């Protein structure tokens with residue numbers, strides 16, 4: 001009953017901020033699906049001017065929230081949130097507080113906890129985050145030879161695809177996703193699916209950790225006037241508690257590997273660690289690019305800088321992982337992402353020149 005109450009509050013929030021009226025598409029005709037790349041050779045194969053125009057277009061025109069897309073994202077959250085609460089219970093942290101994760105264009109990579117008196121806690125998850133994480137994982141597994149040979153994308157294709165993904169995240173108000181890439185198959189599909197689920201679990205587990213640890217009881221209201229939907233309230237708990245929430249979330253998730261044999265652990269532990277840290281790596285890269293572009297990052301400062309969180313979390317994980325190569329995948333992700341930043345920056349610089357000329 002209380003979770004239903006939270007769901008009602010979530011729909012109210014969506015409606016108040018003119019995101020959507022409800023999450024059920026109802027009798028209205030579904031919006032046409034966005035243009036997509038049908039084959040990997042099509043990715044970034046258009047003339048440079050066309051590619052730049054697409055980046056500029058996202059920056060110039062506010063896009064409408066896509067009903068069916070938001071509903072799909074919500075369906076994922078509806079599956080992942082109870083899973084996280086279950087994992088927390090198994091790890092020994094029971095919470096009597098109902099929690100519902102709701103998709104919302106918050107503009108931040110962190111989840112936002114919104115206590116609803118008498119009901120529980122509504123965790124708002126930025127609608128732009130699952131799109132960004134999924135696309136980045138697709139590009140990475142498509143471009144790096146360790147996930148399959150020959151690679152699906154060469155360096156230049158990967159660079160544009162990544163620029164498109166970050167551009168959509170930074171300028172798309174949580175309503176625009178990058179032009180969808182083709183479907184993956186086999187090992188790449190399995191890895192991306194697993195890591196995306198783990199990354200989503202981590203975003204929610206961090207917020208659940210605040211609930212479990214009682215952080216919200218003494219939290220202070222933090223209102224940010226500059227989110228994609230105007231002023232939004234969240235709870236600020238202070239940096240030490242943010243680190244604590246990262247640690248609790250990681251501990252909850254590591255427990256899920258307890259029953260695995262050594263061989264499975266060898267595969268699953270690096271994926272889990274890689275997925276947790278991917279969220280923070282992306283946070284760092286996106287914050288850095290936003291600062292260079294002079295963009296406002298909503299709720300900046302409510303959490304410690306991502307580099308500090310990465311450092312603290314790596315120290316925590318290093319003491320707890322059970323396989324020797326547990327941190328290797330995360331290290332590969334970090335190196336690859338860092339190598340890509342210059343290319344993304346080049347595309348952004350060109351897009352700015354084109355945008356300014358219009």
Ligand SMILES: [Zn+2]
Pocket residue numbers: 110206207210242245303
């Ligand atoms: Zn937090």
